[in-house]
Amino acid sequence: MRMVFRWFGEGNDQVALWQIKQIPGVEGIVWALHDVPAGEEWPMDKIEAVKRQAEAHGFHIDVVESVNVHEDIKLGRPTRDRYIENYKRTIEKLGQVGVKVICYNFMPVFDWIRTDLYRELEDGSTALFYEKSLLQNIDPEVLVRTIADNPKFTIPGWEPERLRTLSGLFEAYRDVTEERLWSNLQYFLEEIIPVAARCGIRMAIHPDDPPWSVFGLPRIMTGQDNIRRLLRLVDHPSNGVTLCSGSLGANPANDIPAMIREFGDRIPFAHIRNVRVYENGDFIETSHRGADGTVDIVGIVEAYHDIGFTGYARPDHGRHLWGEECRPGYGLYDRAMGIMYLWGAWDAIQRTKKGR
Template identity: 35%
Template sequence: MRETWRWFGPQDLASIDDVIQTGAVGIVSALHHIPNGVVWSPAEIARRHTEIGTRKDGSASGLTWDVVESLPVSEDIKKQKGDWRAHIDNYKTSLHHIADSGLEVVCYNFMPVLDWTRTNLRWDLPNGGSCMRFDINDFAAFDIHVLERHGAGADYTNAIADEAGRRFTDMDESQKKTLARNVTMGLPGSSDSMTLEDVRGHLAEYSGISRERLRANFVDFLEAVIPTAEKVGVRMCCHPDDPPFSLLGLPRVMSTEDDYRFVMEAVDSAANGMTLCTGSLGVRPDNDLPGMVERLGNKVHFLHLRNVRRDNGDIVGSFFESEHLGGDVNMIAVIAAVLREERRRRTAGRTDHTIPMRPDHGQDILDDLGRRSQPGYPTIGRMKGLAELRGVARALEQTLLGQN
């Protein structure tokens, strides 16, 4: 695995100099300041390459921009409304510019309205640290009583709806606003978040879009852009839904192995692959992560390694982001499966035999607690996770694969 680090640009609290000290050799980044649907220009892409390649003193960092995360798919494309055709044309143009700069891997997602969702961005841990948490009862309180979505109560069990009502009653106005802000937080790296009216507007436009329709729209998007990706030598990889189940009554189409298999068979191309996020997929107890690597590994173009601890075994339920080796995902088995896949690729002569990996998210610990970094992206917590993952990989390489 090639060790990479997500970096949000010059405003990131972790500088390029800091990233060098983590031991990562590549950077995962994006042009977060460019609105969705707008072309990424060669000049803007080149600027990010330069920022990544330069230390504070002006010397070369030795780091390279390895993965684009993300080149966002606009809501117009997902809904096939408004300027969606122009946005697809712009997406293809951006792929050309990205490839011309030397980049080969582009991560994206197809989640409607909410790109990722947590109810608490800094949940207190027993050790004094903090992490992100999704609580289904708090989310139901937001959905039913803060957003006041029509018919929301029917989407939850009676027990969850009743608990949501009790929690909402106990919240003061500040707590209600914090919950709403947490749920509607924008794409990581973005400074944008949605108002309640924004969310209601999107939901109204999705009212006639079923899961089957959204899946068909996704296939249409892939049929339009994958030929361009093939032509320019870009491997696209879709990130799973986070969390991997329906929210706000919206359909979700990338939550299980069957979901991935469907879209990768619908548009069968080496350029149409997956971002294997063990944290997102690991929220569902019915997702077999090591097995997914074994069965779909030839289409895994990017790895997000993080862990979660579920409150129970329900498909739709609460969870928090645990230490990288301390949750419900068998991370050692996942890494072993990845190393076997990389060996298969080397044997087959594939040039992409080393899969880029980043330590996804992390708990806020030590000095992270005072930095107030991008939620989920503390410097020390991620460095700790990277060290743990690196140790597992090195041990397995020697014992499992017999490599020195």
């Protein structure tokens, strides 16, 4: 297991590279060019600038999260080919600087969705929270107005124009079924996987977060059967998955250790985090400690150990601790503690397996 840490870049992240350097066992940063709109080709000078910043602190840039997929590709519009060509050129540039894994997602309109960024836990820390009933059966047009008026709602900010065109996007997806979305994903993969393979890069799709339909939009990366189908669409080692225990863990029916054992050779990148799922379907993100949530974190680490996992892993969303001001879910303290919990579990399992 090769430990990495997500970093949003100078001027865009309150966590500094020198701070990340002091977390034991972290060898690289997980990065992206967050100022480049989805669908545009990444400029080489900006890619090389991140590489220099990382290497100055002894880090590699093997993992990119994310090269975002333009909505026209997901919708299967005629314009998708232009955006796919831009995507291919970006893959080629990333291969030139040594990138090994590209994480991406195929979620319509929204990336991850939460209803409260700072829900207080029993210990006084705060974390990302999802209130299921708040979003059930909501009219998308009501949602557009709600986002403008209610700070409890959030959507990721990597594509600002979405805030101005939400109504149009909902309308565009009105006739997009899950099967049509699968077809559009297959078209995309058939185009980019040969390029990724040639460049020595593994594409790793991120599961939907949460792993069910929201606002009536189709979602297809929700569990074991769907991951199995994805890997068969283009059956090549460069077509893989970012196995996120927090996203998949929001549905307690998902057996994540079983997924690791089945798909191990197609998991180049792992997000390991915990959530506490309530009986009504709400969930909140917790510490990485297994007892604090619903996800079997130790069982997950053991599964990775058992398959001889040599891919990249990072702690995912953390709590907000000790008054830290940070991007929601991406503070330094809880993610650093999460890494030490994961290493502790890994070392204990390794010691036990050796019979010591």
